[in-house]
Amino acid sequence: MLRHQLLAGVALVGALGLPALPATAQTQPRAPDGAVQEDIVVYGKGETRQVQTLTAADISAAAPGTSALKVLEKLPSVSFQSANALGTNEWSTRIAVRGFTQNQLGFTLDNVPLGDMSYGNFNGLHISRAIASENIARSTLAQGTGSLDTASSSNLGGTLQFFSKAPEDVMGGDVEASYGSENAYRLFGRIETGDLGGGVKGYVSGSWLDSPKWKGQGKQQAWSINSKLVVPLDTRGSISAFVNYSDFKDDDYMDTSLALIKKYGWDWDYIRNDYPTALAIAKNLQSDLVNYTGYCAKYPGYSQTICADDTYYNGYGLRKDLLVGANLDYKFSDTVSIKLTPYFHRNRGIGTWWTPYTPTPGGAALSIRSTAYAINRGGATGGLTFHFGDHQIEVGGWFERNGYTLTREFFPLANSNVSSIDNRQWPENPFYIQYQYDMTITTGQYYVQDTWQVTPDFKVTAGFKGLDVKIVNKYDPVSQASAASRDTSGTLESKKMFLPQVGLNYSFSNAVEAFAGYAENMRAYTTEPFVTNQAGFQAIQGKIKPETSWTLEGGLRFHLPNFDGSLAGYHVKFSNRLLSVQPCAIVVGCASVLSNVGSVTTNGAELAGTYHLTHALSLYGSYAYTDAQYDDDVLSGQVWATKGKQVVSIPKHLANGEIAYDDGSIIARIAANYQSRRYYTYTNDASVPGRVLVDFALGYRFHDTGSALDGLEIQGNVTNVFDKKYVGTLGQNGFAFSDPGGTLQSMLVGAPRQAFITLRKKF
Known part of the structure; x- marks a missing residue:
């Protein structure tokens, strides 16, 4: 708590005290050569909502291959969790913003929708597969709600927009090699064509990752190819096209519980190196399935008695993605312009688990249970912009058709x-x-917005959008389960054609501005309602409602000679929350079904600030308070007292502090991230404690014109410097109403201290 208070105090002093300095025009500190130092965080000057952007400088300071999501955890109200140091293990990766979890946020890359980026995503792909982190130019977070033109059907809360780098004007390239803990290594290279004539330019890059797990057996392997081509259209605009391919192979970390951590320690995992014991556990389990009591036994090579479900043999995921898109940006005249982004995405993926509950007929006591996914989606986003006097009117939309297949096989x-x-x-x-x-998912969205510059200092944005998502599901007869038990053929439609949004921005001076906004959003149904039995689907069809939210926020931004920052407060009402429950008394008995179980009210505050002591040295601090509470008790077998309880997995307090130094040659950073206690039961009777994690980076760039060293950079990164043992991800297998014994096996521990050394060369 003391460390939390100190970090929060730094952010508070920075955000509240420094704006008292004289209000002058914003000027950035300059390096000795006159170049403006690239900011770590850009605070959204002129925006009518809470917005912050991280630049490529911040991504490059992290260990190569680090997920772009992990880099964002320094921003206020962002909670990030993962089981590996780079944040790229998709089963464990989770991000939450202002009380909304990952599948309630929106994500895009160069205006192409990435879906909700959840594991086994049905309508997109994870940013770690969509593009190499070295090719990201900036990442923009809108904590409260995204702009009306954001292509997302899931953003009850904020949005994350990623933008790729533009090709260089001069022919050249970059190469990078990294080596680190557990004998992990990563290679990256990019070739720039330079100007091919008429401003046409492009690049092609490739990356390879081989990263063994920090505990247990197995590794993460991934390779990708990214390419981009930009073609100018006279002086009126340009077309940029990209083709990205990813092949991702990932051995997962095993889900654990507080009881398992206490019994076996933090390093307990799958026993992929011990197949005979995995078989023996399965045989013993199956002999006891009639009167299942959690069969426990002693096995050779293990000092403790191992019970059923204490460990399994293995689990892994495979993903292959092809993402193709183009961005047309064209100005017909001084008053009319267009933006258009057609795209296509194809995915094939599978998640596996060696299950002891289903033996192989005539074979081993184990079998492999898999969940396979296939996505074939195509669509376009875009809009027209009209300028009339003090008004900028935008009209546009998004259309996508997605053929999605979900299969459970043994x-x-x-x-x-x-x-x-x-x-x-x-x-x-x-x-x-x-x-x-086999599902056909059709998405249509439109938006209309007017940005009115009422006075030079006062701006108003107002508009609305409509969203219609229809899922048509067909039960494929290839399935061997009886149609009566698994046939959930049918249609679900999420439709709300008027979702208003309004925002204000007022500049008191070049140094201080105020903003305020209100927005309504809807999260369309996912494929979850169909993945049940026939009776369960029929019980909810036509009865459940899509989740909705409204957000009210406001705050101040400061742009002083050596300080930039923001202060914001917000109120959110999240309605029609969906949860799988048993909607009757336990003595009556009924199947669990997806149901609307009430609402959530969230109130919070955010502070963030960057102070430049010199052109090279800066201090950054942020603090966020998130009070997210359930508004209703829930009936599931019994009435559970969840009203007034904190939302699961959401820390009430988040704080960050960072010292960064970059004089063009020496690069150094030390950053601390604090998260308070998180509950993993709806009644808040079980939780994991808060933690402080510290990361460190140190590097040097060589500037020896004419020598082989010119353009060479060496960088070292250490994550979790003090080797903190902590629980990272919560809820990957769902949450419980109560867990007094700490036995819910739905959490993953975070990575210990890891170190990486990197060589980069620009030519």
């Missing part, structure tokens, strides 16, 4: 001393198909 394993299917291998010839759903 694959055979031979009765041998080693697994007959290798990890990171796509299994073939299932002995049982539990279900296969």
